[in-house]
Amino acid sequence: MSGKLEGKIALITGASKGLGRAIAEKFADEGAKVAINYNSDEKGALEVKRRTGGEIFQADVSNRDQIRRMANEIHSKLGKIDILVNNSGIWYLMPFDQYDESKVRRMIDVNLMGAIYTTLEFLPDLKEKRGVIINMASNAGIGTAARNTTFYSITKAGIIMLTKRLAFDLSEYGIRVNAIAPGWIETDLTIGGKSEEEIKRLEDDFRSRTTLKMIGKPEYIGNAAVFLASKDSEYMNGQVMVIDGGRIDNLTHSI
Template identity: 40%
Template sequence: MKKTVLITGSSRGIGRATAKKFAKEGYNVIINYYKNKDKAFSLLEDLLSSGANAIAIQADVSNRKQVEEMCEKGYEKFGKVDVLVNNAGIADMTLFTDITEEQWRRIFDVNVNGMFNCCQCVLPKMISEKSGRIINIASIWGLVGASCEVHYSATKGAIISFTKALAKELGPSNILVNAIAPGAVDTDMIGGVSEEIREIIRDETPLEVIAKPEEIADVIYILSTEETKLITGQIINPSGGFVIV
């Protein structure tokens, strides 16, 4: 029986590349999107035309009811979720003293509460089957913090602590929980960054690169394989050496 992956925020960027990677490896793929319906269904068409089994489901991960409905639809289609990739997230650059309460709440609602909602919805089946993988997408800024991104950094730090604690709790159920903390990745989040700034990022990175989404997707997929069955509670940092901890 084919395994199934649910990837939140998978209409673009790292999520889109991850959906393509898992489909290529023979997984059933549940594409989640919030607003980018056209991009989500374009991805769905690509996967189906390549012979993969996939569905696209709209849901705001910060909304518990919508997450529950998404999981129900996924179970109806594929029976279970073997791998959950909590990729949905938003970013924002604002001076700390200018962050509004609304900005603070929204970024935590999506980045942290969204992860919480998705984990709670898939875990009952995973626990009953004593099998599953959860991979949360954090950031190097969750490890070291970023000026003018205090709220974003705080959410990514929360994801890291959440990952470590949940891994301890779910270990006896044979469910592995890990996080990926990428550095700069060539996605929409840095789409407006000038070439000058990109060059500075490359210069400050030992490997002198800005990662491609596909390269991060490869790392995410590796954590779903049998070869990594002893790895849990870890924060994998594919940043080209930008942050070394």
């Protein structure tokens, strides 16, 4: 029995760990050939390659020259892509009045500009293949009450608007563009380097903020990405899927 993504070629940026790794694994399970992008974690990328049978490609998505090089390598090894998942992202927590120029700029460059640059580079592929773009937003971009996330939230709000605009701008080419807005997910990014006591405190805190009293797992996002990448969602465009356990600490519930 063939998978939902059989014969498709998918690029997932930031796929050496966390959500990107989960998406790469789910895509491979559904028959896709995966291009595993990473910036610095080659060891993690090689492990994802082992699990998925995909190929790894190094590039900092905030650097257009590196993206061009990566595109040439992907085309040489795998061919033109059908699916682009703009997943690469970083976050720095800081109070608004402790603004750190270099950290804020880095978040903008990776989280927002990285998605723009990567989409521009692979747009000819996606036009030819009537492809799919999935952007990784966050419920922070809609507006949760999590402290010290103002600048990170701004980058993710930008991703949400980019998704809506691209859905409009690229519809004439048959390209569908949707986003996933996760809540707190237990990944290397959120619990890496923390003690068991600190992790438990985080889990209890974020569990209490959801109506379902659950902790987010990477596979929840991987499953959503498969849905958005496949024909199961062929009538969806310009939408934001919020997957956060029913967060109750929202500043607003609208998008």
